[in-house]
Amino acid sequence: MSPVAESLNKLLANYQVHYQKLRNYHWNVRGPMFFDLHMKFEEMYTGAALKVDELAERVLALGTKPLSTLKEQLAAATLAEDAGDPDALGMVANTLADLEALNTELRAAAKQAGEAGDDGTFNLLEPFADEQEKTAWMLRAYLG
């Protein structure tokens, strides 16, 4: 597997964990911010699901098999699942930390792809990071 495909598979694994955490938070958020956060987490997990698909299909386009089972994905992921029961602001803080980790990983993988002459992967990843840096700012603003 090429180093770029390996990075894409690790991103895919991390996005699967991120996706499930957002669903968890969408379901379990409580308190006076419920309606805002219930909707925001849904918007974010919908975006994460689309990214999982784009990443997997880029891995295939590079001639490699994407990590396709939860077992493989969890083994490859560096984001941790949330087995706890955070309050609403804790959920936002955890989501922000995950986005920042994903952004760092996206920029590094895009740079690696650019250096390898893989413009398709570079062009796929950079807009993800651009969008998510804006989302991270909004989550930081929300946290005050």
Ligand SMILES: [Fe+2]
């Ligand atoms: Fe729902």
